[in-house]
Amino acid sequence: MARIGVFVCHCGTNIAGVVDVTRVAKYAGSLPGVKVAVDYKFMCSDPGQNTIIDAIKKYGLDRLVVSACSPRMHEATFRRTAERAGINPYMVEMANIREHVAWVHSDDKELATQKAMKLMEMAVAKVRRSEALSKMFAPIEKRALVIGGGIAGIQAALDIAGAGYKVLLVEKEPSIGGRMAQLDKTFPTLDCSACILTPKMVAAAQDPNITLLTYAEVTEVCGFVGQFEVKIKKKAKSVNSKCIGCGVCTTKCPSKKALSEFDEKLAPRKAIYTPFPQAVPNVPVIDRTACTFFLTGKCKICEKVCPTGAIDYTQQDEFIKEKFGAVVVATGFDIYDHSNYGEYGYGEIKDVITGLQFERLISSTGPTAGHVTRPSDHREVKNVVFIQCVGSRDEAKKRPYCSRVCCMYTAKQAMLLKDHYPETQAYVFYIDIRSAGKNYEEFVQRAQNEYGVLYLRGRVSKIYERANKLLVKGADTLSGAQVEIEADLVVLANGFEPKKGAKEFAQLFHMSSDQYGFYNELHPKLAPVETAISGVFVAGCCQSPKDIPDTVAMASATAAKVCALFAKEKLEVEPLIAGVNQLTCSGCETCYNVCPYSAIEMKDKEVKRGEVRHVAEVLESVCKGCGACVGACYSKAVDLKGFTDRQVLDQVETATAPITDN
C-alpha cells in the first residue's frame, strides 16, 4: 500500500488568497493511501522543504504530492527534496493549484477550492501508480566527428583535440579552409584572412588528435548520442599517398576547361588541381569531369610528370564506417544567387559581380593578382557601385532575413578598393547600416569619413548595360532624388543562404531546419549550439548567417559541449521514456513508423519460451519520451514511464468523479 504525503502550499497569498488550503489538506487526509497532509506558507522554501523531509521520515512516506505551483516551475525542486530524504525522485507529483486554479479562478473561491481539491486528488491518483525510476547510463565513444573544414570546423576540431579527445574532420572539398580562405582581408581590423587562417589550418593538420579527411562526404548516419555510426564516402582523388605536393602535375596539366570554385568561377583551373596554393593537405585531386584522360582516354601527362608515381587513375570511391560519440555540424553556407534579380540583369551582366567575387578580384592570390578589373574586358575600374541586401531583407525574393555581415564586408571592400586605387570612387546603396559589433560602427564611419565612400540610402531600380559602362539607376531616399551613376563595376552584397543540399543533409541526422534551410538550434537563447538530436551540435553559418568572430565563438562552444559530454564516464539518460511489453506486442511496426527519433528497433525475439516473435524494442538512450508510439499502439504494448496508461486513466477517472468532501 502506498504511503503518500500531500503538501499544500499557500504560496504566500498567491494560492491561499483564493483557495481554502486547509480544506484541501483536510480532504487530502481522507484519501486512501494518504498518510499525512499538511499546508505551509512556502513549500519551496528551505523550511518548507524541511517540512517535507521531516514528514517523509516521520510517516515513512514513499510518495509525495505537492499542491503548489506549476510543475514546470518546481517539479525539479521537489524531486530533489524527495531524493534528499531518500525517496525515489520520480515518486513525486505536483498539483498545479496556483497557475491553473488560484490565479485563474479568483472570481469564485468556492469553485476554486473545489477544483484545487480535485487537482490534488488527481495528483494523488497518479502518484499512487508511480513507479520508482532510475537514471540510466549508456556508453560514450569518446571520439568526435566534425563535418565541414571551414573556420568553424577547424576551430571546433582544434578545441576538442586540445582537450585530448580524438577528432575526425571531414571536408567535402580537396582542402580545408572554407569560405574564410577565399577572403582577402577581414573586418574590422583589415588583417589578412589567409594570414590568420593558414596557421590554424596547419595546426589542424599537424595535431596528433585530429585526422583530416578531405574530399569526403558523410552519406549515412545511424545510432545516437554516444554511439553514432557514420558512413563516410572518400571520393576518389586519383592521387595516392605517395604525393609530396610538388605541384608539377598541376603546372603541366593541359586542361583549362574547368572554372575555379575557389576563385568563384572568375578564372579557369586545371583538371588536376589543389584549390589554392596554401591548401591543406597539399595534395591535388583530379576532377574527372574535366580531365582529358577521363573524357577521351588519352593524355596521362600528369602520370608522366609525377616524380613519385602518385597518380592513380583506377582509384575508386571508398566508404568507411566509423563510430563517434558526438558530432559537430559546421557545413557552412552558400552565397545567394542573384540570377533572379531582374533589375540587376538576371546574373547575366558580366560586370555585375558578387561580393565574394570581389574578394577574389582584390586578393593578391586571386585570378588578377589583386588587380580590380572588369571581368568583361579586363579594364581597370573607376566608379564602383556596391548594392547591399541582395537576397537579404527582401520579402519578394523570400529572403526576409538579414545576412548580418554584408554591411560590414561592403564597407571593407569599398575601403580596400580605395586603398588599392585612390582615384576610384565607391558608391554604396543600402537600406540600413547594421554594424553592431565591437569596433564595427567605427569601421563603417571610417569608410564614409576617411575613405569618402558615398553611401546612398535607397534601392537600385535597374542596371542598364551601356557600351563599356553600367548605368545604375536608383533612389537616394534621403535627398529624395533619383540617382544615376555610370559605373564600371557593380558589386552586389549577396546574402547568405543554406548550403545546397542542406535539408537532405539534415535528414541524415534527423535534424530540423527552418523555412530557409538553416539548421535549427535546440533553443534560440538557452541552447544555441545544441540541436534536437542530442549529441549533434551546430556551429557557424549552417545555423544562421554570422561573422567570423561569432562563428569561432560558436565553434568553441560546440567543442565545450562535446568535451563536457566526453568528460562523463557514461551517459545519463532521463528515465521518462517509452518501454515495450513484448509479450503483448503484435509486431505491426506502427510504433517503429511513427517514432520521430528512430528510437524503436524491430527484432525477432523469443518472448516466451519457444515463441519467437517480431517485436519492438525501445533504444533507451535514444528515446526522448514523447509518447508518439504510445498514442499509436493499438496492441497497448508500449507505455510511457511517468505518464503510463494506468496513471492517465486513474487521473481521468478521478477527474470525472464527484468530490466526497463533507
Next chain:
Amino acid sequence: MDKELQDLIKKLLTEKKVDYAIGYEKAYDEFSTRPAFVTSAEDTARLIFNKYCINNLGLYLTKLKKNKIALICKGCDIPTVRELVKEKQFSRENVIVIGAACDGVLDKRTGKQPEKCLNCGVKQPKGADFTVGTAKDSTTARNFNDVAEFEKKSSKEKMQFWDRQFEKCIRCYACRNVCPVCYCPDCFAQRSMPEYLNKNVDAEENKMFHMIRMQHVFGRCTDCKACDTACPVNIPLTLLTKKLAKDAKELFNYESGADMDARPPLSTYDEDDPESGIM
C-alpha cells in the same frame, strides 16, 4: 468450379508449395459452410466454393504465421491479406492467394446477401496469385449512402440507437475474434493493469468495448463484414465498419488493404494536413 479449385490445391500440396490449404467445406446443412484446413492431396475432395462461403479466411493467416498457406479468397477478402502483410503479420511469400470468383454470398442468418455484395467491384478477384471461375463486377460503384443516412440523425438519436444495440451485446467477443486485424496477443479488453474495460457486462461497458475496438481498427479494417456476420445477436456492426471506411476515405483518402505502398492514415502525416476545426 469446385473441381478446378480442388485440382489446383491438390497440385500445390503435391508440389509441397504449401503446408496448408484453407478453404471451405460443407457444414451442418446445405446452407452452411465452414473453414476447412487441408494438408494432404487426398483430402482436397471436401473443398467447395458456393454462395454460402461467407467467412473471410484471411483471419487464419495470423494464426498460422509460420506455415506456407494456400488461401481461398473472395475478391473482398484479398484486402485483408494485403493489410496483414502490410502490418508485418505475415510475409507475402508465405501465402498463395487463390481468388474465387463470387457472385455474392448469403448470410446464413437471414438468407439474404450482406450489404457488401451490393455494388461489389471485386466479384472477379483482383490481386490473387491464381483465380478460379469468372464473375461480373458490378458496374455501379460502392457508396456510403446508408452511413450518410445514419449520420443525419441527431447525436441523441444515435446514442439511443447504439444503447439499444449494446444492451443486446453479450461480449462473447465473436466480432473481435473473427476480425482479421484484431490479432493483438493480449486484447485491451482483457487487461487488468490497467483495467481499460470492466469485466462487468452492461450496455455502457459494452459500448466502450466497441468504440475502442472500432478506433483500434481504423485505417486497418477492410470492411469485410466478418464481425457483422459473426454477431450472435445481430448487432449491425456494418454501420460502424463502413463508417470507418468512409472516414478513412474522406479524411485521408485511404482505403485499407488497397495499396501496399500507402502508409496507414494514423501512422503518417502531412505537414499540410487540414486543421479540421482545431482551435
Next chain:
Amino acid sequence: MFKVAYFPGCSLSSTAKEYDVATRLVCEDLEIELVEVPEWVCCGATTAHITSELTAAVLPARSLIWAEKHNMTITSPCSACFSRLKMAQLNLEKYPGLKKEAEEILGETYSGKGEVLHLTRVMLERYGVDNIKAKLKKQLKGLKIACYYGCLMTRPAEVCENDRVEDPMLMDNLVSALGAQAVKWSYKTECCGAAFSLTKTEIVRKLSGDILKEAKASGAELIMVACPLCHSNLDARQPEISKLLKAELNIPVLYFTQVIGLALGYGYLDLMLNKHFIDPAPLLKAKGIL
C-alpha cells in the same frame, strides 16, 4: 483551329487601325480564329480604374463573362485593355463583395476561371513561335530590331506572370524566328510616359526620347511594339523628339503583327505601313524586304 475571344479595344479602331488590320490578316494566315467579343464596351483604362473600383470591375467583367461562357481564352492586342481585363479578373476573385455587386449589375454570374492573356502570349506562347516559323514565306534577314514591351504587358509581374519582368524575351524570340536580329538593350520595359501623353508632353518627350536614343545606340534599325499607346508615343512624337535631341532619329516603329505580316509576304499597304509617321519603306526596301 486555335480559337480565342478577341477584345480589340478602342485604339484599334482609330489610332491603331493598322495594328488591328495586320493582326487579323496574320491570324487568318496562321489559322488563329479571333472571335471578337460582341458589343464589347470600354475596358475602363485611363479613368475608370482610378475613379471607381466598381466601374473598373464591371466594364471588363462583361467581356470576361462572355469569354468564359463560350469557353475561350480572352485576349487583347492592347496592353492597357489587357491590363484592365486581367486586373478586373483578379479583383473580382480577391473581393467577394465586389464580385457580388458586379454580378448583380450585370445579371450574370462569373466563375473567374477563364484565362486572360495579352495577344503576344496567345500568339507567341500558346500558338507558339515555332508554329509561326513553320508558316513563314520569307526571312527578314539583316534587319536589326529592338523589341519594346513597355509597362502594362509586363507589370505588375505577378499579374502578368512574366518571370523575366525586367528583361522580357517573348518578342525577341519572335524576331530571331523571323530571321532578323534582336538587339540586346536595357530599355525594353522603360516608361514611355503614356499617362502624360496629352497633359505633360515634355515628360513624354524626355522618356520616349531616352528609349529611342537607347534603341538607336544599341544598333537597332526598327522598333517593334505590341501596344498602341507605346506606338503613338514612339512613332507620332518622334519628329518633335528628334528636334528636341537635335538628332535625326528616324527609326520606324512597327507592331509585332505587322512584322510577322512582312515575313508572311504581305505588302506595304496590306499592313497599312503607310499609316506610320516614320515611314518604314526606305529601310525595308534597303533590306530587300519590300
Next chain:
Amino acid sequence: MDNKVPQLNIVGFLCNWCSYAGADMTGLGRNTYPSNIKVIRIPCTGRMDPMMIIEAFHNGADGVLVSGCHPGDCHYTEGNYYWRRRYPHLKSLLEHFGIDKRRFHASWVSASEGKKFAEVVKKVTAEVKDWRDNG
C-alpha cells in the same frame, strides 16, 4: 461567458511544452476562465491515445479538450502532426456513436498564448454547456 458553470466536467489534456505552459501563462496574466476543466499533463499530443478520450467520456466526462503545440512547433517535431490526424477521425467516430461534437475539442496553444488558452476554455465550456442545456 460566465465563469461559473457548475456541474460540468471537462477533462483537458495539455501537452507539457506548449499548452500546459500556455495555461501557466494564463495564470501569470491573471486571465480567468470557467473552472470546469481539470487538466491532465501529457508530454505531447502524440501521446494522446484515443482510448483515453473514450475512457474519459465513458467515465462521465461532459467534455474533453486536447491541446498541443501549433503545427511545426512540436517539441518532439512530429507529435502534434499525428494528433492532427487522430483528432478528426476520433471526433467523427465519437459523433457516430452519439457523442455530440460539441463535447470534444482540440486546440493549438503555444507557451505564450495565455489569453488564447482562456478563450479556448471559455469556448469549450460554452459548447459543452450548450449541449447539456439544448440537447
Next chain:
Amino acid sequence: MAYLIIKDDIKNLLDELIKVKAVFAPKKDAEDTVLFGKLASGAEWYGDSLLTHTTAKDKVYLQSETFFKIKKDKNGVFLEDPAEPAETVIFGCRPCDARGFDIIGKLFNWSGFVDEYYTKRIQKTTIITISCEKPESTCFCTSFLNGSPVNSTGSDLLLTPLKEGSCLAEAITAKGEAIITGYSRYFKEAGAAEEKAKIEFKTEAEKKITKKLDLPGIKQKLDTSFDSSYWDTAHLPCVKCGACTFVCPTCYCFDITEKAFDNINSERVRSWDTCMSELFTRMAGGVNPRIDTKKRFRQRFMHKFNYHVDNFKEELCTGCGRCIKACPVSIDIRSVIENV
C-alpha cells in the same frame, strides 16, 4: 392433472402476470433478433421462433451479478448488499432451455455447497415452457436421457400446442400449479383426447430430429482421447470467441472481479467467463495451463461430454443446438465429438 388454455388467453394471462411479477418472454427487435426481454404487455411476446438467439439463462444466472458494493462516505467504508431479486416468470422457453436450469441448478447446489445468488433467484422464478412443434436441423435433444421436444425437466409449467388452437398445460411443480390455480379462469381441465394428442405431437416432433448421438459411446471414446492427434487439427477453424458458451443453456463458468476502488465506490462482480478465452485459465503470475488454443477447444467438449458426466451422470448439454448456429465458423458440436 392436465389443463387446456386457449392460445388467445395466453396473452391475457401474461398481462395479468406482468402486474405482479417481472415477466420475461421472447421479444423480437428491429434487427430480427429474438431475445428474452421484460414484457410490458402480453402483446409483445413473440412466439413464432423456435429458439431465441440467447437463452433465458441470464435471467437467473446473471451475466454480471453484483455480490456487494463497497461505498465510502463520511462515516467510513462499508459494504452494501445488492437488492433482493424480484418474483420472476420466464415464459416461452423451450424444453432444452428449461432443462438447462435443472443442470446448472445441480451444480450450484452440489456436495453441500449452495450458491445463494443462484438459489435465491431460481426460487423466485417460475419457468413456463412451450413444447417444440418444429425442431430444426440443429436440434438434437433426443440424444439425451428423456430428452424430447416435450420434456418437462426444469420447467414449472409445460405448454404443448395442440391442433385446435389451444395448449395443453401441465403443472410440473408447485410453482406451476400455483399459476393454474391462481389464474384458473384461463384454464379448463383437459381430457384423454388431449393427452393422446400430446403423444401424437411428441412422435411428430421427435421424428423431425434426425440426428441422434451415441452418447455413452462418445463418452467412452473421450475417456481415452485426451492426447489424440484429432485435436491438433480439429481446433483449427475455431476462432476461440465465446459465442458458443454464452448462448449455451448449461455453460456456467464464471470469473469474479472487483472494480478498482476510486475512493467513492467499488463492487465485487461475478461475470460469465468462457473456457475459450485465453484469460480464463491464466493465473496470477502469468502461467496458463491452457495457453494454446487446441487445449481450450478440447476442454469445452471434454467438459461437456466427459468430465461432467463423471461428476453428475449427465452431459452438460441439452441439445438445443444454439452453439452450432451462433458459431461464426459454423462448427458443429455433434460432428466434433462424433469424429473424435
